[in-house]
Amino acid sequence: MQYYTVVGDSYDAAVNKAKEMYGSDVRIISRRDYTTRGGLFLKKETRCEIVCYLPPGTAAKKSSRKDLKEFEAEAKTPDPDTLTHAERLNTEVYREEEESESLKKARLLLQDNHITPPLSDKLLEDLPQDKDPSTVLPDRIVRLTPSDYAMQVHPRHFVVFLGPTGSGKTTTLAKAADLYAKAGKRTAIITLDTFRTGAYEQIRAFGDALSIPVLKAGDEGELLSATEQFSWKDIIFIDTMGVSPKDQELNLRLRSLLDVLDRDRTNFMLTLSASMKEEDAMEQLSSYQQYTPLSLAVTKLDETETIGNVLSFSYRTSIPIIFFTNGQKVPDDIRKASGEVILENLKSFGLDMKSYKSQIRR
Numbered sequence: 425m426q427y428y429t430v431v432g433d434s435y436d437a438a439v440n441k442a443k444e445m446y447g448s449d450v451r452i453i454s455r456r457d458y459t460t461r462g463g464l465f466l467k468k469e470t471r472c473e474i475v476c477y478l479p480p481g482t483a484a485k486k487s488s489r490k491d492l493k494e495f496e497a498e499a500k501t502p503d504p505d506t507l508t509h510a511e512r513l514n515t516e517v518y519r520e521e522e523e524s525e526s527l528k529k530a531r532l533l534l535q536d537n538h539i540t541p542p543l544s545d546k547l548l549e550d551l552p553q554d555k556d557p558s559t560v561l562p563d564r565i566v567r568l569t570p571s572d573y574a575m576q577v578h579p580r581h582f583v584v585f586l587g588p589t590g591s592g593k594t595t596t597l598a599k600a601a602d603l604y605a606k607a608g609k610r611t612a613i614i615t616l617d618t619f620r621t622g623a624y625e626q627i628r629a630f631g632d633a634l635s636i637p638v639l640k641a642g643d644e645g646e647l648l649s650a651t652e653q654f655s656w657k658d659i660i661f662i663d664t665m666g667v668s669p670k671d672q673e674l675n676l677r678l679r680s681l682l683d684v685l686d687r688d689r690t691n692f693m694l695t696l697s698a699s700m701k702e703e704d705a706m707e708q709l710s711s712y713q714q715y716t717p718l719s720l721a722v723t724k725l726d727e728t729e730t731i732g733n734v735l736s737f738s739y740r741t742s743i744p745i746i747f748f749t750n751g752q753k754v755p756d757d758i759r760k761a762s763g764e765v766i767l768e769n770l771k772s773f774g775l776d777m778k779s780y781k782s783q784i785r786r
């Protein structure tokens with residue numbers, strides 16, 4: 425396979441240039457940000473170098489003669505598989521030298537927190553060279569993490585908890601229902617999980633303890649009647665069964681049940697464990713894509729060291745996190761998502777949380 429190196433003033437500029445030169449099918453395999461050396465009369469400038477290739481079977485864009493020259497000049501990157509060990513080391517050493525200390529530190533901090541592209545790329549964009557990244561990045565992370573305060577404060581009439589088995593849907597739903605009840609909203613719970621033994625009893629026990637009414641609905645008719653009984657409530661929380669994407673029959677059942685709800689009045693909340701890898705979260709999202717999840721509940725913060733994977737997922741999908749949960753206790757172990765919770769869960773930044781919290785704007 426042929427690899428091409430393209431340099432631009434920024435990542436976007438390099439990608440656009442690559443597309444212009446080689447066609448829109450180009451795939452990017454790596455990027456490197458660096459600052460030109462500068463000199464007596466030369467300003468230091470930031471550059472982004474990307475290495476890309478065309479997947480087999482895609483035709484390279486037809487180049488004009490002028491493009492061809494540029495193409496030849498730029499297409500100097502060897503196939504990494506053909507490099508000797510010494511050549512690879514050489515390349516890496518060269519790259520190490522080019523990267524500034526602060527960029528290196530910033531990359532390590534993001535890696536430590538499992539923050540991945542495209543969020544990590546955005547965070548590193550135009551990073552000031554004269555400032556310690558551990559003071560610049562936390563603020564950027566908070567700002568770039570999608571949020572939806574309107575949805576958090578005034579949820580839609582139906583809030584449906586979706587997510588993989590055991591991710592914490594039922595417990596989080598009970599905690600959230602209590603949170604809004606305490607804030608003065610009239611809340612109720614309907615469970616669609618009538619298949620699993622003990623599922624209704626579990627949510628019913630939470631409802632009884634929190635004084636929130638619970639109904640179960642095993643078919644469309646029962647769901648309709650339950651929503652009518654609770655129509656005077658402000659928020660109706662709907663619990664679902666964890667469904668494997670492979671279980672087509674159960675997926676169809678869930679789909680036809682949820683079709684009863686008025687979509688415009690429904691917020692589908694995807695519940696994911698904080699320790700879930702980003703790729704697995706993407707897979708979960710694609711299996712629930714038909715419902716267009718509008719928000720995330722991130723559970724089990726207490727069981728993980730870092731939250732970068734879920735922040736990266738939220739950024740990549742533009743789905744805001746509404747809740748974090750941090751323990752098994754119902755209803756206590758829940759936090760509304762906020763800059764503060766994000767900051768508390770970043771590691772290696774050496775943050776003095778108290779003074780930092782007082783500085784942030786949200």
Ligand SMILES: Nc1nc2c(ncn2[C@@H]2O[C@H](COP(=O)(O)OP(=O)(O)OP(=O)(O)O)[C@@H](O)[C@H]2O)c(=O)[nH]1
Nearest residue numbers: 589590591592593594595666723724749750751752
């Ligand atoms: N440590 C910890 N455990 C949690 C948290 N949230 C939920 N759990 C536990 O995770 C387990 C599964 O929680 P459930 O709420 O039953 O999960 P679910 O998604 O409803 O599971 P299914 O209905 O079987 O799909 C229970 O033991 C919960 O106590 C959390 O924030 N931290």
Ligand SMILES: [Mg+2]
Nearest residue numbers: 593594617664
């Ligand atoms: Mg459940």
